[in-house]
Every structure is written in C-alpha cells, then in structure tokens.
Amino acid sequence: MRLAADFSELAEEGRKLHNRDYVELASRYRDWSLRALNSLIELFGRDSELTRDFINDKVMAEELISKLASRGALSGVSRFLSSDARRLRLLLDRQVAILTAASGAAESEVLRLKKRLKQRILLDLLRSAGRLLERGLKDPAAVLCGEVLLELLRGRCEAKGVDYSLTDSPTTLLALLKEKDEDVARFEGLAAVSEAAAEGSFFSYTKSDVQRMLEELRGIIEDDSGNESD
Numbered sequence: 001m002r003l004a005a006d007f008s009e010l011a012e013e014g015r016k017l018h019n020r021d022y023v024e025l026a027s028r029y030r031d032w033s034l035r036a037l038n039s040l041i042e043l044f045g046r047d048s049e050l051t052r053d054f055i056n057d058k059v060m061a062e063e064l065i066s067k068l069a070s071r072g073a074l075s076g077v078s079r080f081l082s083s084d085a086r087r088l089r090l091l092l093d094r095q096v097a098i099l100t101a102a103s104g105a106a107e108s109e110v111l112r113l114k115k116r117l118k119q120r121i122l123l124d125l126l127r128s129a130g131r132l133l134e135r136g137l138k139d140p141a142a143v144l145c146g147e148v149l150l151e152l153l154r155g156r157c158e159a160k161g162v163d164y165s166l167t168d169s170p171t172t173l174l175a176l177l178k179e180k181d182e183d184v185a186r187f188e189g190l191a192a193v194s195e196a197a198a199e200g201s202f203f204s205y206t207k208s209d210v211q212r213m214l215e216e217l218r219g220i221i222e223d224d225s226g227n228e229s230d
Contacts, residue, residue, distance in 0.1 A: 007103035010036045014096040018089060022068040029065055033058050036099055043109055044102070054098050061091040118155075119221050122148045126218050133214070138207040139197055145213045146170065146194030149187065152220060156181055170194050190216060 013032055020028055037058065040051040064084050125148050132141035153173040157164045160180040164173055170191035177184045190213050196204045 005103075006039060007099050007106055010039065011096045011099035011103065014092060014099060017092055022065060026065050026069045029061065033061070033095070036095070040098075040102060043106060043113075050098055050102055050105070054095055057091045057095050057098075061088060061095070064088040064091070118151070119224065122151060122221055123218065126214055126221075129210075129214055133207065133211060136207070138205075138210045139202050142193055142197035142205065142210045142213070145190075145210065145217060146197055148217050148221075149190050149194050149213075152217070153177070153187065156184075169198075186216075186220075189213075 010032070014036070017025060017029060017032065033054075037051070037054055040048070040054055044050055046052075064087060068082070068084055068088065125144050129141040129144040129148075132138075132144065149170050150173070153170055154164060154166075156162075156177055157173060160177065162176050162180060164176055168176070170187070174184050174187055174191055193205045193209050193213050196202075
C-alpha cells in the first residue's frame with residue numbers, strides 16, 4: 001500500500017540524517033520532519049499517540065540541532081562524546097521508530113477511514129431520502145433507501161466472505177447471506193419495500209413504511225459506527 005511505503009521511505013530518510021553535519025542537518029531536518037509530521041496528521045490525526053510523540057521529539061530535536069549548529073561541525077569521537085549529540089541521535093532514532101510503526105499501522109487505518117467515509121455517504125443519502133419524504137415523495141425516497149440497503153448488504157457479504165454480483169437484488173443478497181449471517185432477518189422487511197420501489201409497485205407500501213425503513217437503516221449504520229469506535 002502506498003501510504004505504508006511512504007512512511008517506510010521517510011523512516012529510511014531519517015536514518016540517513018545521522019550522517020549529516022549539523023549546519024546541513026538544520027535545513028534537512030526541518031524539511032524531513034515537516035513532511036513526516038504532515039503525513040502523520042493526515043492519516044492518524046493530530047491527537048494520535050504517534051503524532052504527539054513525533055511532535056514532542058521534533059521540538060527537542062530542533063532545539064538541539066540549533067545549539068549544535070551554532071558551535072560548528074563536530075567530527076570524529078567528539079560527535080559521539082557530546083551529550084547533546086547523543087541526545088539528538090536518540091531523538092532521531094525514536095522518530096524513525098515512530099515512522100516505522102506508522103508504516104505498519106497505515107493499512108488498517110486506511111481501511112478504517114474508508115469505512116467511516118462510506119458510512120458518512122450512506123447517512124447523507126438517508127438525509128436526502130428524508131427531505132424527499134418531507135415533500136411527500138415517498139417513492140424516490142424508497143429508491144434511495146434501497147440503494148443504502150444494497151450497500152449495507154454488499155458490505156455484509158464481503159465481511160462474511162460471500163461472493164455476490166453487483167446486479168444482485170437485496171432479496172438475492174439476503175438468500176446468499178442466510179447461512180452465514182444470523183442477523184439477516186432484520187433486513188427482510190426493508191428488502192421488500194426496496195424491491196417494490198425498484199419494480200414500480202408504488203401502491204404496495206406507504207409513506208410510513210418508507211419512514212420506518214429510513215429510521216432502521218440509520219440505526220444500523222450508527223450502531224455499526226459505534227461498535228467500530230469501541
């Protein structure tokens with residue numbers, strides 16, 4: 001995955017900073033640490049432990065680099081005997097370790113963010129369905145709810161390792177899930193309204209049926225979101 005590779009490349013770049021003299025290191029460290037920090041914030045957020053630890057080390061490292069650069073380049077044994085030089089080396093090693101850990105966590109974090117984005121999109125569709133219902137347009141509202149139902153059922157198929165086709169109807173998906181998902185019964189009434197709307201059987205369900213469908217789908221999505229955060 002690209003993001004994992006990005007963090008690995010940043011970690012490798014950080015290891016090479018040990019070989020720079022302190023005057024050159026001042027500018028190179030600033031550029032490297034900002035790119036690494038922006039990547040951590042983008043994926044994990046500013047309040048994540050990885051990001052906070054990197055920021056703390058960055059502040060201390062920049063202070064040490066500035067101090068060491070002002071003294072002129074240290075070389076040979078003095079580079080290792082200086083307490084400030086040893087502290088800087090430790091800080092750089094810790095930051096490299098943070099980026100290495102970020103590389104390992106990147107894939108699962110991206111999957112979590114994709115799931116959250118999908119939930120947000122489905123909730124937006126339900127809000128649109130709600131506005132249609134308020135205008136008395138139960139049929140287009142039912143069609144929108146049906147699209148949300150389809151996505152939820154496809155997601156359950158993927159989670160259970162059930163093969164399906166993008167042309168499968170909600171009823172077909174429920175049949176595929178029946179042996180592997182004990183919870184599918186709760187979707188049967190929703191599927192009936194969804195397929196009636198898709199087939200144009202608009203007199204076989206009421207506005208109240210669509211309202212119940214909308215509320216049940218919203219509850220399913222919000223419950224799933226709550227379980228994820230736990």
